[in-house]
Amino acid sequence: xxxxxxxxxxxxxxxxxxxxxxxxxxxxxxxxxxxxxxxxxxxxxxxxxxxxxxxxxxxxxxxxxxxxxxxxxxxxxxxxxxxxxxxxxxxxxxxxxxxxxxxxxxxxxxxxxxxxxxxxxxxxxxxxxxxxxxxxxxxxxxxxxxxxxxxxxxxxxxxxxxxxxxxxxxxxxxxxxxxxxxxxxxxxxxxxxxxxxxxxxxxxxxxxxxxxxxxxxxxxxxxxxxxxxxxxxxxxxxxxxxxxxxxxxxxxxxxxxxxxxxxxxxxxxxxxxxxxxxxxxxxxxxxxxxxxxxxxxxxxxxxxxxxxxxxxxxxxxxxxxxxxxxxxxxxxxxxxxxxxxxxxxxxxxxxxxxxxxxxxxxxxxxxxxxxxxxxxxx
Amino acid sequence: xxxxxxxxxxxxxxxxxxxxxxxxxxxxxxxxxxxxxxxxxxxxxxxxxxxxxxxxxxxxxxxxxxxxxxxxxxxxxxxxxxxxxxxxxxxxxxxxxxxxxxxxxxxxxxxxxxxxxxxxxxxxxxxxxxxxxxxxxxxxxxxxxxxxxxxxxxxxxxxxxxxxxxxxxxxxxxxxxxxxxxxxxxxxxxxxxxxxxxxxxxxxxxxxxxxxxxxxxxxxxxxxxxxxxxxxxxxxxxxxxxxxxxxxxxxxxxxxxxxxxxxxxxxxxxxxxxxxxxxxxxxxxxxxxxxxxxxxxxxxxxxxxxxxxxxxxxxxxxxxxxxxxxxxxxxxxxxxxxxxxxxxxxxxxxxxxxxxxxxxxxxxxxxxxxxxxxxxxxxxxxxxxxxxxxxxxxxxxxxxxx
Numbered sequence: 001x002x003x004x005x006x007x008x009x010x011x012x013x014x015x016x017x018x019x020x021x022x023x024x025x026x027x028x029x030x031x032x033x034x035x036x037x038x039x040x041x042x043x044x045x046x047x048x049x050x051x052x053x054x055x056x057x058x059x060x061x062x063x064x065x066x067x068x069x070x071x072x073x074x075x076x077x078x079x080x081x082x083x084x085x086x087x088x089x090x091x092x093x094x095x096x097x098x099x100x101x102x103x104x105x106x107x108x109x110x111x112x113x114x115x116x117x118x119x120x121x122x123x124x125x126x127x128x129x130x131x132x133x134x135x136x137x138x139x140x141x142x143x144x145x146x147x148x149x150x151x152x153x154x155x156x157x158x159x160x161x162x163x164x165x166x167x168x169x170x171x172x173x174x175x176x177x178x179x180x181x182x183x184x185x186x187x188x189x190x191x192x193x194x195x196x197x198x199x200x201x202x203x204x205x206x207x208x209x210x211x212x213x214x215x216x217x218x219x220x221x222x223x224x225x226x227x228x229x230x231x232x233x234x235x236x237x238x239x240x241x242x243x244x245x246x247x248x249x250x251x252x253x254x255x256x257x258x259x260x261x262x263x264x265x266x267x268x269x270x271x272x273x274x275x276x277x278x279x280x281x282x283x284x285x286x287x288x289x290x291x292x293x294x295x296x297x298x299x300x301x302x303x304x305x306x307x308x309x310x311x312x313x314x315x316x317x318x319x320x321x322x323x324x325x326x327x328x329x330x331x332x333x334x335x336x337x338x339x340x341x342x343x344x345x346x347x348x349x350x351x352x353x354x355x356x357x358x359x360x361x362x363x364x365x366x367x368x369x370x371x372x373x374x375x376x377x378x
Numbered sequence: 379x380x381x382x383x384x385x386x387x388x389x390x391x392x393x394x395x396x397x398x399x400x401x402x403x404x405x406x407x408x409x410x411x412x413x414x415x416x417x418x419x420x421x422x423x424x425x426x427x428x429x430x431x432x433x434x435x436x437x438x439x440x441x442x443x444x445x446x447x448x449x450x451x452x453x454x455x456x457x458x459x460x461x462x463x464x465x466x467x468x469x470x471x472x473x474x475x476x477x478x479x480x481x482x483x484x485x486x487x488x489x490x491x492x493x494x495x496x497x498x499x500x501x502x503x504x505x506x507x508x509x510x511x512x513x514x515x516x517x518x519x520x521x522x523x524x525x526x527x528x529x530x531x532x533x534x535x536x537x538x539x540x541x542x543x544x545x546x547x548x549x550x551x552x553x554x555x556x557x558x559x560x561x562x563x564x565x566x567x568x569x570x571x572x573x574x575x576x577x578x579x580x581x582x583x584x585x586x587x588x589x590x591x592x593x594x595x596x597x598x599x600x601x602x603x604x605x606x607x608x609x610x611x612x613x614x615x616x617x618x619x620x621x622x623x624x625x626x627x628x629x630x631x632x633x634x635x636x637x638x639x640x641x642x643x644x645x646x647x648x649x650x651x652x653x654x655x656x657x658x659x660x661x662x663x664x665x666x667x668x669x670x671x672x673x674x675x676x677x678x679x680x681x682x683x684x685x686x687x688x689x690x691x692x693x694x695x696x697x698x699x700x701x702x703x704x705x706x707x708x709x710x711x712x713x714x715x716x717x718x719x720x721x722x723x724x725x726x727x728x729x730x731x732x733x734x735x736x737x738x739x740x741x742x743x744x745x746x747x748x749x750x751x752x753x754x755x756x757x758x759x760x761x762x763x764x765x766x767x768x769x770x771x772x773x774x775x776x777x778x779x780x
Contacts, residue, residue: 063539090488107489259695263660263667266718267695309726312733313497315674316726318659323493 042295043337045358046250046286048279049097050302051141052257053320053327054272057309060331067272070280071333075300079335080343080376087304087328087351091320094144096303096351097253101148103355103369115147115157118368121355122162123150125249128364134212136162137247139238141230141255153368162251165241167233171224173206174217213240228274231256235278239285246291249362254278260306263318286336297339297361301332301354334377349374379468381415384408388473396425403440409451410443412468413483413496414458414503420476427649429575431681442510454506457499461492478627517571518683519739519757521779522673522731523560525688526720527746528583529713537717538744538753540725545742545755547764548774553748556771557586560686560745563775565589567684575646575680580672582665582716583690593647593682595672597665597690600651604662606637607655629656650675664692666719670726677730687727688747689720717746728755741778745771754778 058064065072089099092110099106102118122136138149146169150161209215227233231254238252254275260268279300286292307314308326320327332349335341338361352371359366360378384407389400399422400407407415421428421436428436446454467486472479487493527533538547561579568577568591578593579585585596610632614625634641634648641648654675660667666689673687691711724744731740741756752771755761756778769777 088491105491261659262664263658263670264664264692264695264715264719265722266712266715269718309729315671316729317722323488323497 043362044246044248044250044292044296045362046282046292046296046298047252047358048282048298048300049100049251049253050257050275050279050300051093051097051254052260052271052275053091053093053304053306054257054275054302055306055308055317055326058269058272058317067269068276070276071300074280075283075333075335078341079333080339080341080345082332082334082349082374082376083344083346084348085301085330085332085351086348087330089351091304091323091327093255093258093303094142094148097145098148100301100303100351100354101251102151103352103366103371105352105370111144113144113147116151117153119151119153119156119366120149120161121358121366122249122251123153123156123160124355124359124364124366125362126162127156127160129362131248133159133163134245135247136249137241137245138162138164138251138253139234139241140164140166140253141168141234142166145253162249165237167237168230170206170209170237171220171233174209174221212244213237214244215240229256229271231275231278235282238282242285242289242292246289249358252282260317261319263315265317268317283335295337297334297336299332299334299354302330303351304328305330339377343376345376379472381410381412382408384473391474392423393426396423399425399436399440403444406440406443406446406451409448411455411458411461412463412472413461414455414499416472416476416479416483419473420480423474423476424649427645429646429650429680430573431575432679438511439507442507454503455499457495457502461487461496461499462490475627477630481626513735516683516736516739518567519741519779520682520731520734520736521567521684521740521775522727522742523564523684523686523775524720524724524727524742524744525557525560525686525747526724526744527713527717527749528688528690529711530717530746533714533717533746535718537721537746537751538724539721541728541742541744541753541755543762544728545753545761546759548752548754548767548769549750549764550766550768551745551750551752551774552768552770553750554770556745557688557747559771560775561586561589561592563772564684564686565591568592571683573683576682577684578676578680578682579686579688580669580676581688581690582669582692583688592684592686593680595647595651595654597668600654603634603637603639603651604655606639607632607652608662610637632656650679664719665690666692666716666723670719670723673723673727674730677727677734681734685727685731687723689716689723691716692719743775743778745774 056064059068087096089096089105090107090110095106095108095110098108098116101120101122102116103121104118106116106118108114108116122138125131126133126136138145140146140148146164146166149164151157209217209220223236224233227236234252234254238250241247241250256274257268257271259271283298286296286298304320305327306317306320307322308324309316311322311324314322314324350371352369353374354371355369356366356371356373357377360373384404386401386404389397392400400419407418410418421432425433425436443451452459463483464486467479467482470479470482487496564577564579572591575593577591578595579589581594581596583596584598585594611625611629614620614628632652634652637652639648654661654668654672658667658671661671669687669689673685676682676685691713692715694710694712724742728742731737731742734740739757741754743752743754745752752774754774754777758780759778
C-alpha cells in the first residue's frame, strides 16, 4: 500500500511541476456537475481505455513523459487528473475492461468469448434512461471483446446493451482471402496470439458499414490503407460513428501497447506514443463535431499497468502477471463538460468506482455495481 | 489427493534422479501444504535436466526443510496453509503434472482474490530460506557483457538511459576487433575458472567462431528447433477442444525428441534451449526478445560467472499470424528498434545479475557494437559520470574487473 501511495504521490508531484496544476484536496468542494447542469440533457460521455497496460516510467514519470507529449502538454492542463487508481481484479485485458464496464471485479475467462456476469454501464444507461440501441457503442480492438456490450444478467442482458464494433473483424470481412497490405491492421490478442474466439453476439455486421457509418467497402479499404495500426483503425471507426450516429455513450478500447508481450521494448514505446497521439486526435474530434463540442466529458484511463522491473517474478514491461503494485496502480484523466481543469486528485479510487461515477454524472442507477461514485466528479 | 497421501510409488513416472530426490525427502514433502508442494515438485520433477546451481538450490532447500520440526514447519508455511483451495484443485494430478497444477492454482488465486496472500507467503518463505542458507563466496566476481546495436551506423537517441546513473559512460572506446576481444576475455575467464555452465555466450544472430570453453546458444543456431516448434503449435491449435491453457501444458511437456531433435549429448542444454521457446513469450519471433529471455533464464537458472549477450537485428513487426507462420520470404530487419530493445535488455541483464549472490562485486559492461560508446557498472568505477579515456574493449573489461 505504501508503494502504491508513493507511486501516486510521485505522479502527482511530477505533474504539478510539469503542468502547473493545483492539488484537488485544497479546493473547496462543489459539484462540477452542478456547474454543468445546463448541458446535462445533451451530455455525452466518451471513454478511452489507454489500453494494453502502460507503466509510469514510460508515461507520467519524468523519464517517460517524452512518450506522451499530447497527454502532458495538451490534455493534462485541461483535465482533472486522478493519480491513484487501483485495479484489484484480474489483470487480463478483457476481464479488466469488463470490470471497468460493470463496476464489479469480474472473474470470467479472459480468453473466452463470454459476456460479463454483471450488468454493464451500457445496460444501466439504456434501460433506465430509455435510450435506443444507437445511443451506446463500443469500439473494441480484439475479437475477444465482442461480448463486452451486454451481460447475461436476467434483469438486463440481451437487447439492452451497447452495439459493439470490432474494426478488425470489419476489415477482415471486406477482404477476399488473404490481403497482405492490411495484415498490420489485423493484429489481435497479443497474450495468446494463436487464438481468436468464435464471434457470437452483438457485433457489428458488414452490411451496417454502409447503412450506419455511411461508408462503402471501397472507401473503408482505401482509408485503411493509410493507417499503421489496429488502434488507428479503431479511432477512424469511432470518428465515423461520432459523425453518423453521435452516440451519447461511446467506449473505445485501445490495445496497441499490448504488443509488449512480444518482448520488444521499442514496439511497446511506439505503442504508447501512438496511443498518446490518438487520444489527442479524439479530443480534437470532440471539439470539431457539433454534436459533441462543449457537452462531452472524455475519460482516458488504462485498464491496468505492467509488471515493475523490480519484481523478480515477472520480466519487467513484457507482462502483467505478477499482480504487483505497479501493475495494479494507474491513473485517470477526465476532461470536458462538468470537469474542473488543471486539478490533481491523489486519494485512491478503484477501477470499479468508474461505473457508479458515470451513473451519477449521466443520471442513472448502477445498483449491482460494487464501486462508489468518485465524489470529485459528481 | 493431499500431500499427506504421498508414497514412494507416486513418483514412479519421475526421471531417475528426480525420483530419488523426491523419495529421499518424502517425509517432509508429506507435511507441506498443497499450495506450496506442487511448486516445489515442479522444480524437482525436472531435476535430471537442471543446471548444477539449480540442483544445489533444490538440495539445500529440501535439506533445510528436513531439519525443521513439525511445529517449525507449520510456522514456516502458515501463510500457504491459510489459502483456501477447492476439491477440484486437490483432484488434479499435481504429482505428475505440477506445472499444470500451478497454472490452475494461479488462475484460481487471481479469481478468488487470494493472489496477494500467496505473494506475501511466497516472499516471506523466500526471505526465511535465504536467511537460513548462507551463500558460498564466488571464485571470481560475476561479469555480464551486453553487445547492442549491430548494424546501426548512427543513432541520435539517448543510449544506456536506465544504466547511466549506475555506472560510467566511456565515449572514446576503440571499437576495432571489439567483439573478438570480448569473447577472448570470456574464454580466458572460462579457462582460468572452469566449470560446467559457468561461462556463456548468447548471440541473437549467427555466432562468432565458437569458443569451446563457453556454453553457446545462438538464435540462428537453433532455428530448426524453433521452426519445428512453430509447426507443432500450428498443428495443435487446430485440434478440437484445444485452448491456450491446454497448449501451454502440452508445450511444457515437450522434449527435444518430440520435435525430432536429439539433445546433442547434453540433456540439460537440450531442455534449456527448448524451454526458451516453450516458456518464453516472443522468443519465437523476435531475436532481441530471445536474447533477453535467454539471458534472464541463464542467470536465474545457471547463475553463470560470465555471460556475454550479443543482440542482433530482429525482424520488423508484422501481423502476429504472419510472424508465427514463419514465412521467411519477405523478412525485413529493424536495426534501430533492435538497438532500443537491446539497450533495455542490457538493463534487465544488470537487474537479473544483481539478484544473484555476489551482486555487490558484480560488473556489467554494455557496448554499442562497432562504435566508441560503452558503459560500465562496477563496484569501483564512479556512477553517473562520463569518461573520455581512450581504451579498447580489452582495456575496458580489464578496468571493469580490476
